[in-house]
Amino acid sequence: MDSLISLSIAKNYGCFPSRIAICGDVRVLSGFQKPMVATKKTRTTIVNVASNMVDERRLVAWTSVRQERWEGELVVEGEIPKWLNGTYLRNGPGLWHLGDYGFRHLFDGYATLVRLNFHHGRLVMGHRQIESNAYKAAKKSNKLCYREFSEVPKHDNFLTYIGDLASLFSGASLTDNANTGVVKLADGRVVCLTETIKGSIVVDPDSLDTIEKFEYSDSWSGLIHSAHPIVTDTEFITLLPDLLNPGYMVVRMYPGTNERKVIGRVDCRGGPSPGWVHSFPVTEHYVIVPEMPLRYCAQNLLKAEPTPLYKFRWYPESKGFMHVMCKASGKIVASVEVPLFVTFHFINAYEEKDEDGRITGVIADCCEHNADTTILDNLRLQNLRSWSGEDVLPDARVGRFRIPLDGSKNGELFAALNPDEHGRGMDMCSINPNFLGKQYRYAYACGAQRPCNFPNTLTKIDLVDRKAKNWYDEGAVPSEPYFVARPGATKEDDGVVISMISDKNGEGYALILDGTTFEEIARAKFPYGLPYGLHGCWVPKN
Ligand SMILES: CC1=C(/C=C/C(C)=C/C=C/C(C)=C/C=C/C=C(C)/C=C/C=O)C(C)(C)CCC1
Numbered sequence: 295m296d297s298l299i300s301l302s303i304a305k306n307y308g309c310f311p312s313r314i315a316i317c318g319d320v321r322v323l324s325g326f327q328k329p330m331v332a333t334k335k336t337r338t339t340i341v342n343v344a345s346n347m348v349d350e351r352r353l354v355a356w357t358s359v360r361q362e363r364w365e366g367e368l369v370v371e372g373e374i375p376k377w378l379n380g381t382y383l384r385n386g387p388g389l390w391h392l393g394d395y396g397f398r399h400l401f402d403g404y405a406t407l408v409r410l411n412f413h414h415g416r417l418v419m420g421h422r423q424i425e426s427n428a429y430k431a432a433k434k435s436n437k438l439c440y441r442e443f444s445e446v447p448k449h450d451n452f453l454t455y456i457g458d459l460a461s462l463f464s465g466a467s468l469t470d471n472a473n474t475g476v477v478k479l480a481d482g483r484v485v486c487l488t489e490t491i492k493g494s495i496v497v498d499p500d501s502l503d504t505i506e507k508f509e510y511s512d513s514w515s516g517l518i519h520s521a522h523p524i525v526t527d528t529e530f531i532t533l534l535p536d537l538l539n540p541g542y543m544v545v546r547m548y549p550g551t552n553e554r555k556v557i558g559r560v561d562c563r564g565g566p567s568p569g570w571v572h573s574f575p576v577t578e579h580y581v582i583v584p585e586m587p588l589r590y591c592a593q594n595l596l597k598a599e600p601t602p603l604y605k606f607r608w609y610p611e612s613k614g615f616m617h618v619m620c621k622a623s624g625k626i627v628a629s630v631e632v633p634l635f636v637t638f639h640f641i642n643a644y645e646e647k648d649e650d651g652r653i654t655g656v657i658a659d660c661c662e663h664n665a666d667t668t669i670l671d672n673l674r675l676q677n678l679r680s681w682s683g684e685d686v687l688p689d690a691r692v693g694r695f696r697i698p699l700d701g702s703k704n705g706e707l708f709a710a711l712n713p714d715e716h717g718r719g720m721d722m723c724s725i726n727p728n729f730l731g732k733q734y735r736y737a738y739a740c741g742a743q744r745p746c747n748f749p750n751t752l753t754k755i756d757l758v759d760r761k762a763k764n765w766y767d768e769g770a771v772p773s774e775p776y777f778v779a780r781p782g783a784t785k786e787d788d789g790v791v792i793s794m795i796s797d798k799n800g801e802g803y804a805l806i807l808d809g810t811t812f813e814e815i816a817r818a819k820f821p822y823g824l825p826y827g828l829h830g831c832w833v834p835k836n
């Protein structure tokens with residue numbers, strides 16, 4: 295095991311360095327120092343230290359990545375199917391420290407890209423920081439230079455503060471830290487994304503090199519977009535929230551181009567600003583635009599100190615809506631009021647038909663937080679790191695919207711299965727991508743085994759039998775389960791599910807589950823535990 299570039303460690307934090315100065319060159323390869331020999335006198339202290347270490351090791355998911363990059367082959371326990379050839383990439387905010395300063399929120403961290411390269415049963419792993427301008431500037435000056443999710447650069451005086459506000463309107467002070475997701479476009483380019491449009495960065499899936507900014511060649515002037523575009527072999531669809539004239543532009547980009555073309559526009563029906571659209575679903579013919587009562591808030595965007603809901607505000611009186619836009623014409627075919635909801639991740643959507651094959655409605659499924667915004671506060675790093683054993687993870691469910699297309703004013707929202715099936719935890723979902731926009735049966739997600747403060751299981755949801763199969767490793771934090779279909783498969787769940795686990799010993803491993811049985815078929819230990827990551831994509835071997 296060797297590091298290519300290591301980071302200098304300013305001090306120890308828990309079992310891992312908490313303060314990583316991203317400018318040094320000290321190599322840090324192994325975790326713990328030589329154990330002390332316990333005498334009667336020192337025993338109590340040592341016991342305390344030891345139990346602290348156990349606690350702190352558990353925090354590896356919330357501890358900054360220990361070095362800038364690493365690459366090497368992993369030892370595989372079990373058997374990786376020989377048909378699994380390609381690269382699983384996972385992006386996420388993996389570095390939350392600048393010198394002595396620790397970031398506040400999970401979503402603030404600088405992007406860490408991890409790759410698992412599968413080749414005929416063998417597995418090579420690598421990770422590397424994405425070289426965004428925000429990361430490079432922080433590395434150079436050892437301070438925050440751009441506005442992150444909850445962090446705002448400190449100002450020396452009033453004039454620089456005014457300058458920062460002005461550059462917020464132009465987008466210059468917003469981050470390009472592409473720490474949320476990664477997609478493979480149909481033309482082969484691999485792009486890391488966040489919610490700021492400037493944070494779209496092309497990377498090399500093999501070397502993890504940052505290649506260039508993904509520059510959109512059109513003239514849409516907005517600053518933010520959905521973090522989860524819909525990407526297929528024929529198009530890339532995304533939503534551009536319009537904060538000035540509340541609504542959303544729905545745009546499409548064809549493979550091989552950088553130009554987003556408008557499909558249509560949805561005007562908001564409630565509130566002073568559009569609802570947060572971290573993601574949205576599509577069916578075969580429609581784009582579904584959610585209007586969530588958790589809305590962007592211009593005043594909060596301007597504030598230097600974070601508000602309870604960061605850049606957003608909860609407007610229950612503004613109600614919640616679901617809009618359905620025809621992909622071909624851009625016309626709105628339905629716009630219904632729905633019960634209040636809070637969701638970040640839509641799972642899938644499909645069209646319902648009558649006996650004559652006429653489309654009567656749309657079903658849209660999401661990870662729904664019971665119209666409660668507290669999950670955002672739970673994801674503050676201090677909360678994630680200070681778990682005392684109580685059951686503090688807010689309940690979530692598979693929220694199923696039924697949107698009638700007969701002109702009715704209201705849509706329904708209900709739980710697609712009893713949330714106890716998955717421990718009332720539900721987020722970070724995936725499906726078999728061949729079923730995107732189509733009637734489907736299985737969803738994979740992180741669920742909960744309580745008590746917990748964060749989703750700690752992997753769950754396979756059967757939406758027909760309304761049952762879940764759950765995978766659990768005590769003390770472990772699994773990241774988004776990602777389904778890869780077996781080439782030639784005819785059954786929806788014929789494939790594997792890949793996840794990366796930060797375990798209770800401060801270590802980590804790649805986990806491969808069988809898509810059908812949801813049982814472990816292989817695991818491969820990482821050289822050291824990695825921080826939690828958000829979303830991934832599959833780059834098949836060509
Ligand atoms: C950087 C700015 C912004 C960035 C927004 C970002 C980076 C949003 C990221 C949202 C994510 C990763 C949501 C994930 C949710 C996961 C959940 C709920 C998991 C739950 C587990 O139980 C803006 C705010 C867009 C604008 C200012 C600058």
Ligand SMILES: [Fe+2]
Pocket residue numbers: 474521522572573638639828829
């Ligand atoms: Fe997301």
